[in-house]
Amino acid sequence: MARVGLTAERLTQAGAELADEVGFDQVTVSALARRFDVKVASLYSHVRNSQDLRTRIALLALAELADRAADALAGRSGKDALTALANVYRDYAREHPGRYAAAQLRLDPQTAAASAGVRHAQMTRALLRGYDLTEPDQTHAVRLLGSVFHGYVSLELGGGFSHSAPDTDVTWIRVLDALDTLLRNWPPPPTEPQG
Amino acid sequence: MARVGLTAERLTQAGAELADEVGFDQVTVSALARRFDVKVASLYSHVRNSQDLRTRIALLALAELADRAADALAGRSGKDALTALANVYRDYAREHPGRYAAAQLRLDPQTAAASAGVRHAQMTRALLRGYDLTEPDQTHAVRLLGSVFHGYVSLELGGGFSHSAPDTDVTWIRVLDALDTLLRNWPPPPTEPQG
DNA sequence: GGATTTGCCTAAAGCTATTAGGCAGATGCA
DNA sequence: TGCATCTGCCTAATAGCTTTAGGCAAATCC
16 A cells, blocks of 8 residues: 655644644544545554644644744844734734644643743743843733733634724734833832732 | 433533533533433433533533622722732632633624623723723723733643742732733823834 | 323444554665 | 565554434323
């Protein structure tokens, strides 16, 4: 029988494409085998199991996203960098919804630590160097930015904003404006605990 | 054979509990049947199919969440209301991770329009009346708050913040501080488009 | 208490995941 | 070039989840 030339890489790549077409949760070993016109069992020589396949797709997405982010940040700072990084996430999610969903897959700690996920945090930190934040406020800001980017993108993608009036593109611009303002005027910690 | 007294409501309720225990994506008709010690086919008299079951769980979660939010907002305004609403989402997600995941299920437009999802948007709008925002800025702010709440909660729940130093409780307080500041000093639209 | 309704059951087919073992095409070495 | 080995894809089989069709008995309604 003709050998198709399966490898873990090709399977991962095709899995990512499949995810973008039908959704990450519809990525199945069977569907992938169908796509290569090959029997299901054949995939198990290249990929440990279904979970392994999903993890590989997630790692691919994280790496692609980190590469795009690094490109976008090169030579930019301040609000320019903020906007560029934010748009990387949003554009990637819209171009590759399945991969974006994959990037949210919960990874076990070791895998996560070895993934491109750490680069994302580093880049957000690098971006914040353009603002005047010291630890621990910088970490708070990293988390805020991550929350806004991920939250906005996933709500927008999920149709959460689709029914209402102002264009989401406009909101996006205004949200980035607001974040920039906020980062330039980061409120100091409350001196008095409330109570 | 003894009748167990299955109803769509009981199945939905048990499905929600199951979701919190094993994850929303592990909620299966079979697992639910097992939990009632009943054959799988029996569930199909009460629930159209697996998708229907999931949708019911999602609607339950949205309604519970909206009820909690309404309670929390009663009698509060300004930052007090902001904090209360934000904590409703965060606490619910931590107490009921499976239901919180269910609440993110993408619903078809009609179902979404008839769901408690609309109450959430209304309550966020109500909260913003304590700040001095007019349309369309109010809508932008609604979307920003939704993004931050959802983004923070889902990243925190997914372990995205777990490896780093400052306590996520502290970050959460500072993020709410920052949002309050931002809403009280919402930047005006840029007069000049960039380019 | 008999008729009807309703609830859970058995049976069956189809899809996905995963493992074990086989055969043939590719590769390595003389 | 020819043989041995290795590797890649295959068949076969098991098990779980989903869904539909049709049956029997318990509850319900006069």
